[in-house]
């Protein structure tokens with residue numbers, strides 16, 4: 001008979017640790033199925049009030065404002081995607097091992113990028129609302145940072161895996177760092193770069209839709225006001241229109257990306 | 262304004278013309294570049310982003326940022342720690358709920374488990390729909406059901422995460438060798454048993470890794486939920502921001518950065534060991 | 537020769553036809569009976585319908601016409617639960633072993649007990665002691681019990697096929713199906729696995745249906761050979777009388793070197809070695 005394998009201590013320890021964390025979280029968050037069961041009918045009622053009905057129809061007169069706010073949402077997302085990904089282009093000259101002038105510059109660039117990426121988008125937006133005032137501007141700036149972080153990271157990761165041959169050729173011909181980047185690297189990663197920008201745009205639309213909940217512009221602003229004023233018919237319509245816009249833009253952008261790469 | 266509009270021209274133009282040599286390429290590039298600039302112009306124009314606003318706002322932002330960190334309010338640190346641990350709790354429980362509830366969705370959406378071709382399509386559609394509702398909107402809804410606080414945050418994170426986790430599950434299940442499942446059903450195993458003995462052992466390490474990845478994202482989400490009253494450090498951000506207690510906001514920011522960085526690191530290390 | 541003529545057939549095909557949804561007819565009005573304990577090899581060119589035939593026995597393929605009787609029960613009309621019960625008594629071995637790669641060998645073999653246990657037990661992984669012992673004994677019989685706690689994907693191809701055989705044995709089946717069980721193995725290993733199959737089939741008095749590509753192996757191991765061409769039975773008789781001509785009639789073409797597995801390859805290898813030595 002074969003020797004039985006040793007008892008899997010590590011697996012059980014890990015399972016025990018996870019169970020302990022979950023128990024701690026359960027207590028700390030006041031999670032309770034009883035409360036949930038009690039509250040669900042009320043939530044159902046609330047949801048029912050959000051759907052169009054005879055007493056609470058989705059009035060066509062809500063549409064102009066919703067449309068305007070949705071447009072603002074898309075504008076924020078689009079502008080942030082373009083500006084943020086544009087800013088990430090020069091960044092790769094320090095943030096990529098193969099293009100950085102020195103090791104310390106690379107480490108500094110990557111460090112900055114990692115630091116930037118730890119700040120949650122909406123936390124940044126909240127702070128910026130305080131600094132720049134209510135409206136789309138703080139949302140735009142927050143998303144520019146966010147886009148920059150994501151595109152710069154993905155782009156420099158891609159550049160590090162790119163065929164170094166052309167770069168060596170240009171270096172051999174006496175090309176500068178900038179020339180190497182412009183003529184050997186960027187042409188190789190251009191489709192990826194476009195795809196990352198689109199990817200950031202998809203995320204930005206989703207985030208821009210809720211920026212207004214912290215006062216940073218877009219359709220979320222309407223949603224917040226409507227919730228505070230209990231304008232049920234409008235809440236339903238706004239949530240539904242966010243849903244449609246996000247799905248449509250997502251599908252379109254995903255399709256475009258699949259054609260790029 | 263000018264640098265911001267000129268650089269994207271290069272970016273916008275680089276995209277659609279990769280490697281395609283030819284007479285029209287240059288013209289095409291210019292067209293793309295110009296339309297990107299025009300679209301950006303249109304977007305910014307609608308956003309009241311004017312040079313005056315920027316020149317007024319940016320120095321003010323600078324002042325506030327200086328106040329945040331020179332020095333931060335270290336006395337506030339215990340409160341920050343409390344808020345952060347609540348965010349972790351929301352993320353942990355929410356991730357657990359999602360990791361469990363995503364199982365049936367993932368199995369439903371996987372093409373190689375279903376006898377009907379339509380079911381996976383329905384499953385994938387359902388997952389996409391779930392993903393489309395942002396955590397914050399869900400949080401506002403759950404506050405209706407269970408009142409404001411971290412419990413609503415747990416539910417929002419848990420439900421929203423099902424979308425992504427379920428999709429990852431389904432894609433992983435689809436790479437499981439169909440033949441090994443067939444062997445099990447040929448020996449008389451029921452569909453549930455085929456899942457338990459054919460699918461689970463193959464996918465479990467990857468499923469755990471997806472959950473850890475989602476936990477990482479959920480910790481970020483859970484720092485924000487408090488902004489709409491669903492618990493965690495976000496509530497303290499909201500309070501201190503409204504009270505214009507900038508040094509305390511600075512302390513919170515440092516705490517959030519440290520926490521997110523730490524979770525990111527630990528999650529990546531654990532995931533590397535799983536696979 | 538081996539069959540006891542009086543016993544009723546364990547497996548019987550009655551006018552079985554299988555037409556796939558795309559219109560292709562893979563089996564055409566097949567009628568065959570297999571008595572207890574017979575070791576049958578099914579031969580035929582690729583696409584002749586060999587796999588379809590043996591998959592009809594445990595209804596991995598459902599015939600479009602006719603009946604397949606297993607122990608007198610028509611499996612084509614069984615409901616889900618009854619079908620699972622019927623499948624429990626039919627072991628099956630595949631060309632690519634089809635093990636759960638990340639599970640241990642023992643787990644894979646225990647899977648042969650799933651149909652016999654209540655679902656709550658199997659979902660919790662609580663196998664009765666007797667089943668674990670049965671699984672270990674099956675592994676012993678195929679000679680790899682020392683690998684019981686190793687992951688299945690750490691085993692060689694021949695060892696994995698033995699695990700698959702042990703899994704089938706653990707079902708305590710009356711019928712064994714094998715779909716090209718040695719096609720992925722090198723000649724010596726292939727012969728070992730075929731010898732194991734034949735031995736176990738004798739010891740347990742199993743009705744065994746094996747699909748094989750190679751005519752020399754068919755001749756060596758079969759009690760009876762069934763030849764298929766384009767979904768029809770074109771030969772059915774004891775292995776003794778079978779000659780190359782018979783195979784040429786079944787295949788509808790001349791026998792080629794690649795229709796042979798064992799000896800030919802061994803001799804070729806030996807010849808190559810000799811040539812190498814001579815040089």
Ligand SMILES: Nc1ncnc2c1ncn2[C@@H]1O[C@H](COP(=O)(O)OP(=O)(O)OP(=O)(O)O)[C@@H](O)[C@H]1O
Pocket residue numbers: 556557558560561562580581582583584585586587588589
């Ligand atoms: N699911 C299916 N749909 C349509 N046609 C099928 C299907 N499965 C098998 N066939 C066809 O039925 C015929 C018989 O297939 P089968 O797999 O039984 O052949 P085989 O004799 O086992 O061949 P091989 O030696 O290559 O395994 C083939 O022509 C095959 O293409």
Ligand SMILES: [Mg+2]
Pocket residue numbers: 586587588715716747
């Ligand atoms: Mg076959």
